[in-house]
Structure formats: C-alpha cells, structure tokens
Amino acid sequence: MNTALVIGGTRFIGRHLVTDLLDNGYDVTIFNRGNHDNPFADADGVSHFEGDRTDDGALEAARDEVDPNIVIDCVAYKPREVRAATEIFADVDGYVYISSGSAYGNEVIPKRENDTELCACTDEQATDDSHDSYGPRKAEGDRAIFEAAERGVNAMSVRPCIVYGPYDYTERLDFWIDRVNERDRLVVPGDGQNVWHRAYAEDVASALRIVAEEGDPGEAYNVGDERLVTMDEMLSLIADALDTDVELVHASDRELSTADLSTDDYILYRDYPHVLDTNKLAALGWESTPLDVAMERTVEEHLESDRDGSEYDPGRENEERVLGVLDTI
Template identity: 35%
Template sequence: MRLLIIGGTAFVGRHLAEQALARDHAVTLFNRGRTNPGILPQAEHLTGDRNGDLAALRGRSWDAVVDTCGYHPRDVRHMAAALDGAVGHYTFVSTLSVYPDDAPAGVTEASPVAELAGDPEATEVSGESYGPLKVLCERALLDRWSGAALVVRPGLIVGPYDRSDRFTYWPVRIARGGEVLAPGDHDAPVQFVHAGDLAAFMLDLAEQG
C-alpha cells in the first residue's frame, strides 16, 4: 500500500509510520520538516504546509492518507481539496473531545457533539475550542471528500513519543515509591488508548480501504 501521512514525525503519526514501514508499505510523510527532522529515513519525506505550500503533493497519488494534525476546519478543507481524486481512503484523527464535557457515559456516533460559539475562521485553538473545532474538521472532510473516509475519535492517547508527560510522569513517579499526591476524583472514569494500538487500528482499516 502507498500510504501518505500528514505529520508522521511526532507522536501518533510516528507510531503509524513505523508500523506501516514494518508492514512493508511505501510510506510518504508530508509536513513542515520542523519536528524530528531526519528520523524514519526509510520513508519518503515531502516538505510543505497544509495551509500554504502544497506543491509537493501535486501530480502524486496514494492508496490511503492518514491526517494526524488537523485542528482547524481550514486545515482539512485545504488538504481534502488537494488530495481528492489522488487518494482512495482518507482517515482523519479527531478526538473524544467532540462530545460535550457533560456528555453521559456510553456516547456513540449519534450522540450530540459540541458546537462552536462564534466564527470558526476567527477562532484560535484553545482548551475550550479544541473539541468544537474538531467537529468542524470532521464536517469539512465529509462535505468535501468524494472517496472513502474514516473519522477516529480517540480519548486520552498515551505511549512513547508523547511530549505532554500527562501519562509518563505517573509510572516514573510511582516507581520512586513513597506517598504520591494525585489530583482529581479517584472515582472519575478515565479511558486511555495506547498510541501504538491506535496506529495499528487505523492502519488495519486503511489496508481494507
């Protein structure tokens, strides 16, 4: 399979690229070349900007694309327009944050999603706008993409290459022993997904088309 990854050198995208290469797929990474340049030499590297310079994508085709770094609807509109007709299957990494904070347990695809208050074009990504903007990213893809599309809504993603330290701090701290202060309600339900498992899931579905 010829696989295009938008991003591919940071966290989830890096797991995806490594697994795709291990499965002998032809992997192309498209990004700005700023994060971890020089890694994954087995992959083809294309430099550009999803909101500007897309020249490196012109005249090319792939079997599937996985978009790991779309945070604003314009990000997705530009990429979908550039790749429509050149790629068979589009996977977009969204988030569980598309659901409101007070959503009950057991949400499904049919559950209500968060709505953005205000003009999306004038809205910057923040803790409050992240989920609603991802909703608009999903809609931008499904409105513009003529081929097969998959939207994935993971929860808290953890694992190697995570630069947030939101998970890795805890096993390291607990391993040191002694009393550990932990924030929040210990009964609060929290669901994690390992970045490697998420990457394998998306790769499996991309292979199926």
C-alpha cells in the same frame, strides 16, 4: 506496493503510524516542515516531502509526486484544513482525519459515534488556536468529513480518547510514571475511581490504517483501550511495570484545599467519566494491545527518555502538607 502519505509523522501518534504502515507493507512519505528530528531519516521505504500543512499548494505538490493510495492527516487542527485536504485528496482510496473524543458535545456514558451529539463550532472558534476551542474545531472537522463523503470522497474520521505511549511529548503520563518511580507515597486526587478512557498510541496507529483500508466513507470511528481502568488501576499498572510498590493516598477537594490545591490540579483527573464505545472500530477487525504490555512498553521508553512531566507538578511541599493532614485523620 501501496503508498501512504502521512501529514505529520515524526513525533508521537504519527511516529507510531509510520512504523505500523511499514510493518504492513506500505511505502510511506512523511509530509511536514522538518522542524523536528526525523526518526525515519535512514529508514528504508520512507521518504520525506517538506512543506507547510496549511499551504494547499504544497499538499497538491505532494499529492502529485507521491500519488498515494491513502492519506492520513495527523495535524489538521482547523476545519478549513480538513476541507482543503478532502478536496486535494478527493481521488485517493482513503483519507483519514484524526479527530478527537473531545469533539463530543454531550457528557454521556459511553459516547457513540452515530448517537452522541458533537460540539457546536462558531466561526470564531473555527479559526482559534486556544485549548478551549479544540473540541469544537475537531467536531467541525468531522462535519467536513461528512460533507466530503457526500461528494463521493472516501473520507473518514478516527476519534481517539486521550493517548499515551512511547514518545508522548505531552508528558501527561510521564508525570505519573515519574512519581511512581521516585516516591513511596502518592497523593491521588479524589477516591482513585475516576475513569478517563485512554488509548495506547500503537493502537491508534493501527486504527488509522485499518479505517483507511476498511472504513466506510463519511463514518467516524472511536478508538480507545478495550478495557478501561480507574486512576488507581492505572497507577498499579505503572507500579507493576516498574516492579515496585507504592502507597496511594486519596485526597478530596476539601483535603487538597488545605494546600491551596484541587483535584483539577492533577493531570489525567476527570470528575465525570469519559468513555468511548469502540465496538464500531472492532467490527473492522481492530484489536487493542493488552494493558500490561502497553504499559510495560510505555514505561520502558519513559526510563530511556528525559521526560518527567514536571510541568504538571502541584508541588512537593503542597503535597506533604496534604499528607500531613490526612495522617491526622
């Protein structure tokens, strides 16, 4: 029986990852501080090792107790953490670091692993916790993977684009699911044709396992839905999953400004397309879930949860004002 150590593992991507590993015959140990409910507390084949991810001694103790074949690191947010992990787990069959599509420093279409430049990362950014330094920190973590591979470590990186699916505590897609479910007319920023590549969480999980098993040391692998959709198409998928109809009303920055809003006030809106090339991952045998199936599962779990994405709400009164302006045009 193969053994896997998952650093993280109880909330979103990690939760899907543990399920995928179990379905593929692994004994799994989850390493975390135990600050969140463990959905696998009573599951066969899953153990828990309590420890702080930033404590190298705790990681060493987990390594010695578990003796994992593969290690998948869901919560390495600073380059130092990746460097430490690649030293601690230097002898495993595969160490996989979750990086991000945000690690790319150039806005090109598509972004390719071996061609597109990564973000630079200053010493200050490497130890920062802010959102602005997220991409640079992830990029520097990738460089730590490359350096480890040069030392003979079987270390690899997976770069997801923006992730959605069941148990998404960020509530980014929950915002739009709730609006489609509750409203007949939606204000949609821009012309509805903007593209922000997304990755279904179960597909990210399978990608992490496949890269751990089949990936080449020192390589990075993008992961995202095989078929990209515009914002309008995303909302149509949500409506189909809810078996409802909704009118999409497009609003430019000029029209949104009548209510002191802008396109940037809407979550999952991105002016310049963000597209990742996933052919390198597909060459390892990875496949993505059909979009309608992925959205049906996402919507079903959303309806069972209490998440509504309200933290992203630009305000109903503001949107009613925009709709009023658009109705007069």
